[in-house]
Amino acid sequence: MNTSLFAELRNIFAQYNVDARIQQHLLSQLQQQQNTLETLQQTIDQLPQLVCRYDRHGNIEYSNAAFQNFFGLSATITHEQQINDFIPIGMPEQRSTRLDRLFQMPTTIVSDVQLEDIHGRIITYQWTETSLLNANGEIVAIQGYGTEVGMRDLIPKILQGTIENYRRIVQHLHGVFVLVFDLDLRFLLSDGTYLNGPGRVDLRTLEGKSIFDVWSDTHLDIMHAAYTDILDGHAQDFEYRDNGNTFNVVGVPIQDLDGNVAYGVVLMIDISPQKRLQHQSKQQLSLIADHIDDILFVYNPLLNQVEYLSDAYHRSFDLTHNPTSTNPLWLIREVHPADRPKVYAFWREGRIFQDLAFLEVRLKPKIHTTEEHWILIRTFPVRGDENQVIRVVGIVKDITAQRQxxxxxxxxxxxxxxxxxxxxxxxxxxxxxxxxxxxxxxxxxxxxxxxxxxxxxxxxxxxxxxxxxxxxxxxxxxxxxxxDGLQALKRHTVILQGVVRELLAKVQHRITDQNVQLNLLLPEERIQLEADAHYLGVAITELVDNALKVLPVGGTLTVQLAMSDDWYVIMILDTGGGIEMEHIGHIFKRFYRADMAHTTKGFGLGLPIARRIIELHGGHITVESGKEGSRFTIFLPIQEIPDP
Structure with missing residues (x-):
């Protein structure tokens, strides 16, 4: 049994508090079906023919015991096993063309081929290849089987033996009914019984009868079309209802050694208990969901349909239209126009398939009110075999009060x-x-x-x-x-070298009075940027003023411009006493002064002013300090200047 499917079902049962007896009944039915498939597999393994299935590239997906024994293979299928390595039909360059033809349209190809077995014996086989179709009529694989040429006269006996194998199988099946019919639509084998209203139908009484003798006009058209399609070589898979019973009908064509359809086999699997359980579970889910204020929906991504939508849709949010239950974007009309692109993206970009995805959006305003209403959409994917998302469970919650x-x-x-x-x-x-x-x-x-x-x-x-x-x-x-109140600057193109020279000219008298040595390092290439020249000058002046306050007589002040990655860089270095580490993290706070005794002039606003101005330009300031002095560095983002 598929353990991942079992685990997924148990999680769903636990989530919706499904009764333990119902759980056990459903799991028992699934186990019986699994046993049926395993029994059929064993029957194929017992056939004397070489049987295998392979994809469009020739990779073998399945082989029976006869195939494995003939070529000395293990039961484990590997990607290295190619059908052309074992069945060399035609020239090597023609083999891919043959596979392509089998996948282009339903086709049967019969060839005589000499095969070498594990003992080195060369035996002539008739190899038959047939396109396999799924329920939608799509070719999904190729079935190949070979029979020794000398065994052709045994075909009637083989067919009869196969029918007898089916008969032995169905004696042990519960809820699975087997029908084998010939080209005249007459039943060669029918076995099993099922309840039909007040009585019990014994399928064994159908042998020798035609389908026209069995089904009434109500169901004859359905069955005649299905059985005819099977004899035309098309597999069938559909649900069929008969007086309160629901069957999953699976039909496949069986070919003779010449590649022609010899008869058809139909399995009718009674899924009535599962259908009743699904109906009960849906009723329980609806009963729970209809008594909560949140909207609950179940979305089927395979069909692109909403399969369930709770009544809270009409009750909770006073929504304005009646949605169709299958529309996957049923909520979009109720969302505020400005937020609708977010819902489209959430749905169409596949975020609903992510674990615990959520989205907050506004509803459109109600009539005669400007009050905003908000909802939270949360989705939970339900995964089947191969981790494929088979359903999405969603909850829509009114979060207006919470947001308020x-x-x-x-x-x-x-x-x-x-x-x-x-x-x-x-x-x-x-x-x-x-x-x-x-x-x-x-x-x-x-x-x-x-x-x-x-x-x-x-x-x-x-x-x-x-x-x-x-x-x-x-x-x-x-x-x-x-x-603090400024949101945007009045920017225009400025030359950074000019801004620096202008502000240094304003403090030249202080540099001279303190006998400070000025090192001005400016690149020859002009640095142009979009900035507010006045405020940028104020910011740089504050940092230069801060350096001059701590410089001793005869100290050194260095101002340098450079470029680094995506930034223009302005560095102001001084040879003052440096800033103690305990103060580094506080110097940009307003009114903060490392000199708590206030012996140094200032109010503790220069550095906060400088930082605010640089932040308005989209940049930032860093500081490094030691015993030799401090370095303040301004980073301004590089921007492309449009041509005049």
């Missing part, structure tokens, strides 16, 4: 964070204002309590410097606030 709660929570969190940042900002700003105001207050008092002109002048100068300091702080705060 999440939005309210996020809004509250953002408000708390805003209040925290504002409080911290006011506290730190007040601290920066407090010192110069205290100095102004003290010197104003001293100035009013002295009549000496020299002292009054000195106190006035101190007050003016503190006023300038406050004014500079206010400007910095205004700039920081403006950058």
């Amino acid at each position: 709660e999440d939005a309210q929570f996020i809004s509250a969190e953002l408000e708390q964070e805003r209040i925290r940042i504002l409080t911290e900002f006011i506290d730190k700003a007040a601290h920066e204002f407090r010192t110069p105001l205290s100095i102004i207050n003290t010197n104003a008092y001293l100035m009013t309590n002295t009549s000496e002109p020299e002292r009054q002048q000195r106190y006035r100068q101190i007050i003016e410097r503190q006023v300038q300091s406050i004014s500079h702080l206010v400007e910095r705060l205004v700039l920081m606030a403006k950058l």
Whole structure:
């Protein structure tokens, strides 16, 4: 028995709480069918003919015991086993053409071929090749069988022996009925019994009768067409209902050694218990699904149809149209137009076949309201043999209330964070204002309590410097606030070398006063980029100003431009005392100063301002520091400048 199928069925039973007795009954029926197939396989293995099946490339997919014994093969099929290696029909260059012809249309080819067995004996065989078709009429394989030329006179006995083999098989089958019929549509073998309404039909009474004597007009057309197709060489596989019983009918043509159809064999497998179980399971599923608010659907990807859609579709979301149960995109009309491409992509790109796939989309607005409604679509694939997805179970859940709660929570969190940042900002700003105001207050008092002109002048100068300091702080705060609210820059083409030279010219007096050695390393090739020249200059100036504050007299400042991968690079290096490791992670925070004693001029806003400006340009700043000094590096993305 296919263990993977068994495991999949048990998972489905457990998911839908199927009664244990029903489980056991269904699994028992499946086991009986498996036993039937194994018994038929054993019968083929007992045939004296050489029998095998192979694909369009000649790879052998199956061979019976006679074939294996003749050529000395093991029962294990390998990809190296090619039919042309064992059955050399025609010239080598013609063999692929023969296989192609057998796959182009249903064909039978009969050839005499000399075969060498495992003992080295050369024996003449008649080799018959026939196209095998599935239920859809598609050629899926080639069946080959060979018989010694001297055995042709035994054909009637072989056919009769095969029928007797079938008879012995059906004596042990339950729920499987075998019918063998000839070219005149008369039954050579019929065995088995099944319930038909109040009575029991004994199929053994059909032997010798024609199908026209057995079926009524209601079913005669169906059976006549199926049996005729079998005798025309086409296999059949369909479901047939007869007074409350459901059968899976499988029919195959049986050929003689000349490649002609000699008779047909039909297996009628009673699947009524499985159908009743499926119906009960579907009723149980519907009963459960119809009492929950979420929409449940089952999609068949093989038929591209929705097989089940729960009543919650009409009840839960006040949807506006009545879907057809087979439409795989039944929800698309209810989705907001802006989100419909997401649903199409989710479905058509195969994401529904992924394990635990999900998608959140908005529904289109309801009449007389602008309130948004959201749904969550989750899908779970059900896999069959060879890991193929045979069904997709989907759940559609209304998550509007959940999203509203999440939005309210996020809004509250953002408000708390805003209040925290504002409080911290006011506290730190007040601290920066407090010192110069205290100095102004003290010197104003001293100035009013002295009549000496020299002292009054000195106190006035101190007050003016503190006023300038406050004014500079206010400007910095205004700039920081403006950058926080800025969403886009006014960009135009700038030459980076020109921006750097212009800002260095503005601080040249400080470089000269501190006796700083300036190393300016600029490439000869002009570096052009789309940027806000004013703000970019402010950012670079802040980093240069930060370096000059820590440089000792006679120190070295290096400014260098370069290109690295996808970035323009601006490096500012100083030979100051460096930044201690504990401060590196905090220096871009507002009002943070590594010099906690505030002996160094500044408010702790220069580096945050520089970083914000560079981020608005799509770049970033890094810092490296040691005892020899610090290096701040600006990275700006390289952009193609359109031709004027």
